[in-house]
Amino acid sequence: MPRTWREAVALVKERREALLHGHLRNAVHMVSFVPGEIVIRPQPGVPADLGRQLQQALERATQQPWRIRLSQEAGELTLDEQGAEIIQFQRRSAKAHPLVKAILATFPDAELGEVRDHALDEYGLPPEEVPDLVFAPLDAELLDDDDRPFDPGSSMD
Structure with missing residues (x-):
């Protein structure tokens, strides 16, 4: 699963989608990216269905749903x-x-x-620095400072 725009574009290249890869590399400005949802601004002259092409390529590669939106924002x-x-x-x-x-x-x-x-x-x-995100299980409870587990090595106030 691509974690960044660059990883998504590289994945398209790995899938041998040369024409799509060329458009993404040369004529598309990434506005926002979160895994599963990308907002882009294509330059004039790219195919009108570029967003759909990207969506389908990513879905085939990841077996996950993707949402691609087009924007007028400048982007990167x-x-x-x-x-x-x-x-x-x-x-x-x-x-x-x-x-x-x-x-x-x-x-x-x-x-x-x-x-x-x-x-x-x-x-x-x-090289991109992508932090490894570690998530707590969905059923984990939130802890306040007063709810910390007892540490026998710490002093009691």
């Missing part, structure tokens, strides 16, 4: 736009490095080539 940059921003930042950082500056000063015709960071994923983004 597309995955490709986010990756491009990171690459440009890294390129500027590399170009500002003293050793690179010295090389470019010594060899005026030299150009900085492609900057690669092998820690980035296929979208050019750093």
Whole structure:
């Protein structure tokens, strides 16, 4: 079950839905994501049934119901736009490095080539930090501070 938008898009790719994956990666802005419900803003030119295609792909992959809603809200940059921003930042950082500056000063015709960071994923983004959520059983009772279990090692007031 995908826990993030990026995981959902990667799942579509794993399912070999290349055209849908391309649209999601390049032309869809994620507005909100919770497992089972996604709100997106597609750019003009994507298929009108993109939401339905995404819903069906995720339902086939997860065997769970999904709700996909379209929105006019701006949302995040597309995955490709986010990756491009990171690459440009890294390129500027590399170009500002003293050793690179010295090389470019010594060899005026030299150009900085492609900057690669092998820690980035296929979208050019750093690994996501997704917290592992631990839930209490549905029948668990809430505890107030006064309801804490007795700890024989603690002092009694």
